[in-house]
Amino acid sequence: MAIDVTVLRVFTDPQGNYGNPLGVVDASTVDAGDRQRVAAQLGYSETIFIDMPQPGAGTAHARIFTPATELPFAGHPTVGAAWWLRDRGTPVHTLQVPAGIVQVSYADDLTSVSARSEWAPEFAIYTLASTEELFAADPDDFPADVNHYLWTWTDKEQGVVRSRMFATDLGVPEDEATGAAAVRITDYLSRDLTIVQGKGSVIHTEWSPEGWVRVAGRVADDGIRHLD
Incomplete structure (x- = not known):
């Protein structure tokens, strides 16, 4: 049976450029044992499989896979999934991933998730x-x-950072935009940041002394990819 994969770019700049590709899949269309294979076949840094919420429900369950392994949490898949759910008319307040409950919020063209730094690799x-x-x-x-x-800092006073991330162990030689790393560096520096990563992707973060970091970004829809 063919699998429909929505391809998003998460953490674009304000003009809709750059962003990290993400595969989004209705979990009911793929057996649990096949999800790693599908993620490897797609080849994106992450693919997220979503159990679709019931009408009126405020939460959805999701599992995240790189080409090589499953992750308990990742930033760009959860931001992308939250945006996709709202785009299809089923916005949620939370996403349940193996690491815990991710709070979701929407404001204009930004979709945000809140996570704890210890959830990130x-x-x-x-x-x-x-x-x-x-x-x-x-x-x-x-x-x-x-x-x-x-x-490195590009504007320390304004909290603007330029970054790159390499994760060969996850099957990702270089990641274009990494929400989990944004959580870690925000907690490490204990301040709000604007992070420009890779070729020009943009991640906004807000730090909380209670151990939570909010990660926000813009999302672009690149259409449907079909897998056999």
Whole structure:
């Protein structure tokens, strides 16, 4: 049976450029044992499988897979799933993922999720002196057994960061926009941030001293992809 996959780009810039591709799948159309295979076949940094909410329900359940493994939480899939649910007329207040309950909110063209930093994978964080050093980094020079997050200030007063992320261990040599890493770096710096990652994707975060980080971004719909 053919599987319909909605392809989104999550964390675009205000003009709808860039963003991290995401596959969104109605979980009822794929057996649980086939989800890893489907994620690997699609090849996106993550694919999210959503149990569709009942009419009037305020929550939905979801599972997230990279091409190599399942994740308990990830930022760009949960933001993308929340946007997709509202776009199809079933907005939710929460998403239930294996890590816990993710709070969802909508404001104009931004979709937000709130998560705890400990839900995100561990990252080796590299503070670089300049964007030149950042752009010169080669993913092949970093060990494949851990996630690597490289960042530098571009406007410290305004909280603007430029970053890159390498996650070969997850089957993602370089990730265009990483919500989980945004959660980690926001908690690490203990302040609100605007993060420009990869080629130009934009992530907005808000830090809370209670251990929660809100991650917000824009989403673009690139249509349907069909898998056999």
